[in-house]
Amino acid sequence: MAEPMSSPSAMVRRQARAEVVAYAIAAATYIALGVIFQTVVLNWITGPLYAVVVVSVLTPRLARRRGGAP
Amino acid sequence: MSWAAHELEAYVIQRHAATHISFLAVLLGSLISDMFTKLPVYGVEVGHSTFLKAADAAQYHRGWPGAGFSTSLFFGVMCFALVLVVFKHRGWALGVMIGVFAHTLTDSFDSAGAMLFFPFTTQVYGLGMWAYAGQEGRHGDAIAYYSSLGGAWDLLWLVLAALAWRVFTRDYFHEVVVPRDPAWGWLRRRLRLSDVALRALYRAYFFYGACRIFAWGIWAHAVKGAPFDLSWGGPYWVTPGDISFEPAGEMLVNTGVGVAGLTLASLVLWRLWLRRHWHGATDAPAPVPALA
Secondary structure, three states, X not given: OOOOOOOHHHHHHHHXXXXXXXXXXXXXXXXXXXHXXXXXXXXXXXXXXXXXXXXXXXXXXXXHXXXXXX | OOOOHHHHHHHHHHHHOOOOOOHHHHHHHHHHHHHOOOHXXXXXXXXXXEEOOOOOHHXXXXXXXXXXXXXXXXXXXHHHHHHHHHHOEHHHHHHHHHHHHHHHHHHOOEOOOEOOOOOOXXXXXXXXXXXXXXXXXXXXXXXHHOOOHHHHHHHHHHHHHHHOHHHHOHHHHXXXXXXXXXXXXXXXXXXXOOHHHHHHHHHHHHHHHHHHHHHHHHHHHHHOOOOOOOOOOOOOOOOOOOOOOOOHHHHHHHHHHHHHHHHHHHHHHHHHHHHXXXXXXXXXOOOOOOOO
């Protein structure tokens, strides 16, 4: 029998998927920005900060769009 | 010098660490050597002028006189001592020392090498796998590094980190990484980070290391059209920055002096000072509080 869409484990899975998509978007945009701007973007402060900000902002939004918990 | 390897090695160490060490401390240790010494290697570029650039980047970065002490094993021991005495946390003290060791050993693969046993000897150890090109400025260094075996070295660390994929899972982070290190609880409280943000912070330097390999690689080859030179000591168009290497006999003597000095100094420090701090230190993990 199929698991209900709103079950806790299904929501966790959707959230996990949303997190993976957020990382993929962050990586693709960061690499593109890095190629264009090089040192302004590709440094040990901006790079990790970019990951934290983009993933933190995108993940809840993507999870909500996919019907997962915020 | 190594580029992304310094970020990625912290995750590989985390996967294979046999004892309780702090991931953040390993990461800090692997970054600290370059954190305060890199600026004069490249200088500050304003328009067509460069300021604060060392006359001899390799000598400044890896030699003595210079900042070469920061890529030595004894620097790791001193970081261990400082962290143990100030923060009284074994996992942090060990982590920082292991991180510095990893950075030092990784840097000894290029043409400039590292003074592994400084201050007991200024003997430089370098395999010369790729040419040190800090003297070319950041962009020139990037082109040289990602056209040579340096780029392959970064890719190797990326593969090793990918093989350690379990360390990136949410369960591993919450069940292994966080309980070992009270700093995560402190970060969460101070910055009011969600679980997603806390995990992103943990994975951030893998993200940065992996992405910059591709960004610099694409820029160097697709935009600048640099050719690859995967020969030992390449790329051919860079005059490798190096520090004078001694003849084999002298190197052997220096190594003996260095190993003996490092061992003796570490033992004396341990017996007279650090042992009681170690026994008074804690590893007790602080629970991560749930957000209200």
